[in-house]
Amino acid sequence: MLIVPGAFASVICGMLYKIVPFVIWLNLQNLDASESSRLNTRMILSETAMRRHMYLHFTALILLLVAVLVPALIRPAGALFVLSYAWLGWNLVAAVRTYIRLRGP
Numbered sequence: 001m002l003i004v005p006g007a008f009a010s011v012i013c014g015m016l017y018k019i020v021p022f023v024i025w026l027n028l029q030n031l032d033a034s035e036s037s038r039l040n041t042r043m044i045l046s047e048t049a050m051r052r053h054m055y056l057h058f059t060a061l062i063l064l065l066v067a068v069l070v071p072a073l074i075r076p077a078g079a080l081f082v083l084s085y086a087w088l089g090w091n092l093v094a095a096v097r098t099y100i101r102l103r104g105p
Contacts, residue, residue: 005081006061013057013088020092021045024099031103039102045095053091057084 021041028039060080067073 002065005064010057010061013053016088016092017045017050017053020095024095028099028102044098045091049091049094053084053087056080056087060084 018041021044024044025039025041060077060083063073063077063080067077
């Protein structure tokens, strides 16, 4: 119960939050976009958005652990995980939209 959603999924989410902004930043540097010279990865994907996702993800994990003792909580835990990954997707799409906006026409 703790290995797949707790460790693997958490690490993968964290890696996505670090890799995607870096790759976007790197591509903007290679394009030599005018705004990219003063851009850093935290401007592509904010720390606040990542932290809010982390809190939601950890809440889903805690609820999943409690669901081991109270099986009626498995559906709310699953719903929180779905919401957590939807939030991750939204954040990554926002980063790609930032790339498209800064890349220019």
